[in-house]
Amino acid sequence: MSEHVDIDKQVRIYFLVFGALMVGTAATVGAYYLDVSVPVALTIGLFIASVKASLVACFFMHLIDEKKIIYWTLALTVAFFIALMALPLLTSVTDQVGEFAEVEAHEAH
Amino acid sequence: MEIPYTVEAHPETGLNNGKIGIWLFLTSEVMLFGALFATFIMLRIGSDGNWAAMQAEAELNIPLATVNTAVLIASSLTMVMAWASLMRGQLGRFKLFGWLTVGCGGIFLVIKYFEYTAKFEHHHYPESSTFLAIYFAMTGLHALHVIGGMAWNAYFTGPGSKVFHTNRQWLTDRVEHSGLFWHFVDLVWIFLFPVFYLL
Structure with a gap:
């Protein structure tokens, strides 16, 4: 400061x-x-x-x-943090897409 | 041999090495708690709608947790006041605010102890449910951070404060660094409180 x-x-x-x-x-x-x-x-x-x-x-x-060096360090941390939070959310979305595809395939038969 | 840049700013960074060090440590802490928050999201999404039932069964005490939130916020104020007192050259006021910060940490832990014992009396253990497992893991890790922060602050407020008479700027910088850790602990609780108790 x-x-x-x-x-x-x-x-x-x-x-x-x-x-x-x-x-x-x-x-x-x-x-x-x-x-x-x-x-x-x-x-x-x-x-x-x-x-x-x-x-x-x-x-x-x-x-x-x-100082700028702290901002840049934190910006990098925030980027990794967002990626970390996105992982479980993406897993959930892909699970739901998979379930939807299974239902579609079942109905097609 | 004298360690360079403990007080004066490093020409490359514009900051003393302690400040850079504590911020790098805090970024690793963000990832540590981030991994646990990501785990929390995954468990909640995968609970097939049973989360609310598990949360209700855990019988978390909202009034006690609200008091604990207020105590930690108050401790953040006393922490910055301790630093401001050193900037003004007031050793007595620094010690007062420093011990108040440690005291607030103690109150937080005592309240947490009552919360945990109430859970154990009702046979609510980490293995009892997914909710309680992540609850004990995250609040327990946070409590360990509170203990660490208290020890750090107690050292600088107690025996470490002797440096005030020989190298005031060194002490002021170190208190700012311990304050950064303490505020981070407060910041983590600001998210833990609504996530576990209210949502």
Whole structure:
């Protein structure tokens, strides 16, 4: 992080981020009690978690003001992470395509 | 022999080697937890609609987990306040916030202990269901990280803080690095909480 940082301003931001994280936590728990379908609940829950995680990373971990080498390292990590998450999802899609093809073949007979 | 670039920035990276080191370590941690999250997705997709039943049977305690989330978020605030105190040259306030961070980690683990013992009393073990297996694996690994972070912070807040009088910048940098690890542990919990308890 920059050497010439205004610590007092930083501290005010830390408290604002803390407040936002607490509100986010309350919103996550509140969303649990909403009468919505599982996909909608998943979307809401993971969206709030992603916003909270971004706040922690940007402000508490100082990523908002970091050197390029860290950004490039993290960009590479994110690419591998997405590939890792895509593997089970792709497996699921190919399984479903396989099942569909089996049904089609069975009906053709 | 003096180790170079422990405080001053390396001319190639613009950062001291400790900062580069902790970020590389955190990227490996992303892949470690990423593999477990990928496993979680695979188990959930392959559960043939039984996931909700397994989750309900596990009887996870949402109010306790919510308190634990708030405790970890509060500990992230005290962690950055400890670092900010060192930047201001306030050793006393650094120690106060440092011990508060360690204390929050302790509260988190005590609550986790009560959660785990409640599960064991109801004969809910990792082998009881697929849901409980991945639940214990991921929250257990996370708890080990909390213990590691507490030990790291306790060292710099306790005996390690003597360096303040001889090399303040070294201590400030090390506390920033331990803070990066601590915030990462908080970040992982931010996803574990909704994934296991709410969704």
